[in-house]
Amino acid sequence: MLSSALKQSMALAVVMAVLAGCSSTSTTDSGGMADTGPVSTGTASGVDLSSTQVVEEPMPELNTVFYFDFDKSVLKAETRAELTAHAGYLRTDPRPIRLEGHGDERGTREYNMALGERRAKSVRDFLVLQGVDASLIEVVSYGEEYPAVMGTTEAAYSMNRRVELK
Amino acid sequence: MLAGVLVLLVWSSARAELTIEITQGLDNPTPIAIVPFGWGGAPLAEDVSAIVEADLRRSGQFRPLPTSDMLSLPRSSGEVFYRDWSILGTEYLLIGNMTAAPAGALKLEFELYDIPSRKPVFKREVTGNASQLRDMAHLVSDAVYEAITNIRGAFSTKIIYVEAFGTERFRLMLADADGARERVLLTSKQPIMSPAWSPDGKEVAYVSFETTRPAIFRQVIATAERQQLTNFQGLNGAPAWSPDGKKLAMVLSKDGNPEIYVLEIATGVFTRITRHFAIDTEPNWTSDGKSLVFTSDRGGKPQIYQVALASGRVERLTFEGDYNARARLSPDGKTLVMVHRHRGVFHIATQDLVRGDIRVLTQTTLDESPSIAPNGAMLLYATKYGDKGILAAVSLDAGVKFRLPSRQGDVREPSWSPYF
Structure with missing residues (x-):
């Protein structure tokens, strides 16, 4: 208990230290931090990345967006079939993937963040069950912040409750 | 109990991007007269008494009297005649006067009157510079709101x-x-x-x-x-x-x-x-x-x-x-x-x-x-x-x-x- 708390505080200290160089931002250009900020600095140490940049197999015939019912994170039958095909490719040709979970705009924003994560995790769990290396899968929820379709109709909502495989 | 009134209030200030539209107020808002505050100097960037009026109207608890209906425009206690306001059905009267203070500051003295009981409620003053006119107005609104409702005002938030x-x-x-x-x-x-x-x-x-x-x-x-x-x-x-x-x-x-x-x-x-x-x-x-x-x-x-x-x-x-x-x-x-x-x-x-x-x-x-x-x-x-x-x-x-x-x-x- 104590040691985990210590680790957490050390992790926070690292985050703060990394950020120390850019902790003060102007009121207008802070959005640019994603390009120049904490996650992309300080790794120019001559590491050869060429061996990891294998040409990716394009998979145009495979669907990469999976839809969900309202307030649900259960995979539909067609989603399971599509994910089984993805898992086949990912087993033979492992690559890092990112699962982005989304919800429709109904309900509260932070609860929808949790629902988006739950959906993305049900996709992840299915892929892992199919033999995909869990360490290659990153799960990020965007909640209701990035609707695929604008509008307040059920048709729009059903397009927004989704997980995108990237 | 609730009135279905639709009052449309749009700020004249070009800087404000949010506008206010009051969709429902109390059925019996308190009638209040906010007399345009006195000021003898060059035109100011903000109309302080108009901001006070908008604050109190937005609370839904007050019905400000249109300036055109006022029989007099007092700026000091000596100019207040209760009869001018009681015949208009006004329950409260707010008057104010701004004067130049040292170092370019502005002093606003303001007084609230209880018309039915024919007595002053308070007399106060607030001082600020020309960029603080909105802050001064909201402080006046807070003081008036609290004196009448016994609830602290939140107009300065x-x-x-x-x-x-x-x-x-x-x-x-x-x-x-x-x-x-x-x-x-x-x-x-x-x-x-x-x-x-x-x-x-x-x-x-x-x-x-x-x-x-x-x-x-x-x-x-x-x-x-x-x-x-x-x-x-x-x-x-x-x-x-x-x-x-x-x-x-x-x-x-x-x-x-x-x-x-x-x-x-x-x-x-x-x-x-x-x-x-x-x-x-x-x-x-x-x-x-x-x-x-x-x-x-x-x-x-x-x-x-x-x-x-x-x-x-x-x-x-x-x-x-x-x-x-x-x-x-x-x-x-x-x-x-x-x-x-x-x-x-x-x-x-x-x-x-x-x-x-x-x-x-x-x-x-x-x-x-x-x-x-x-x-x-x-x-x-x-x-x-x-x-x-x-x-x-x-x-x-x-x-x-x-x-x-x-x-x-x-x-x-x-x-x-x-x-x-």
Whole structure:
């Protein structure tokens, strides 16, 4: 208990230290931090990345967006079939993937963040069950912040409750 | 009891991007006469008495008398004749006079009169410089409101909210409680969420996706200095300051699923509060700092629960309806304000914590993010008007309603400041 708390505080200290160089931002250009900020600095140490940049197999015939019912994170039958095909490719040709979970705009924003994560995790769990290396899968929820379709109709909502495989 | 009046009030100031539209006031608002304040100098940038009038009108509790109906325009006590006002049915009279003070400052002396009892209520003065005219006006409004209603005014407070331009650009905005004097606190190409004022009104905590993942930041409002507080796998969201400002409650899913944590800011130590496989999120502190209310779907649907920090004991607070989320407690701790689904539509509702009954306050749809004024009289929330995200306000007794639509992007997630 104590040691985990210590680790957490050390992790926070690292985050703060990394950020120390850019902790003060102007009121207008802070959005640019994603390009120049904490996650992309300080790794120019001559590491050869060429061996990891294998040409990716394009998979145009495979669907990469999976839809969900309202307030649900259960995979539909067609989603399971599509994910089984993805898992086949990912087993033979492992690559890092990112699962982005989304919800429709109904309900509260932070609860929808949790629902988006739950959906993305049900996709992840299915892929892992199919033999995909869990360490290659990153799960990020965007909640209701990035609707695929604008509008307040059920048709729009059903397009927004989704997980995108990237 | 409620009047269906529709008063349209649009600021003349070109700077304000939020406009005010009062959609419902009290049936019997108190008649008040606000005489244009005297001033002998060059024209000022703001019409102070007009701002006071707009403040009091927006509260829904007052009906200001049109200047054209006034029989006299007194600027000092010697010019006040009670009969001029009693025949117009006015209950209160506010007069004021501005004079130049040393070092370019302006002094405003203002007096409130009780017309039916024919006696002065108070005489006060406020001094400021030419850039503080709106602040001076809101101070006058606060004084008048408190003298008449016995409730502290909240006209001098501020609001923070998120403005989105499609999904391309997001801004964290600061404005006066009336929507004027907007200022950009942060611009990002990635979403910004869940802004929360620190209890001293000097900082804001929020969620930013600028690292391509959600992370919690704190930012000093005056200096724009900021600090990333979390960078965990999964959710980093729903920050809420403790009443003493030393801790932040939040949701993290680093241990597998969304749980409530408390971060002690000075030491960086995180303490896990909830342990459940369900979603636990949206924490908010009780005013004694000893408990958190939060949203959980541990019963199958999202409901509001309360956890005592010392014992970890969890108690369910809401039972009516199948969706109650993002609760906030009124300043007196007696009322829970939350998002409540009623017949499939999301509204803002209150629950009396003593009697337990739920009351739906809003008739709009897709209502969310309620934030209560520090005096507990009104709350701001986000809703849709047309297809646009707007802010709206409703009094906790549902008697007064107004909208603050934005002329630009979609606005949402209002956070009402504490007193400064």
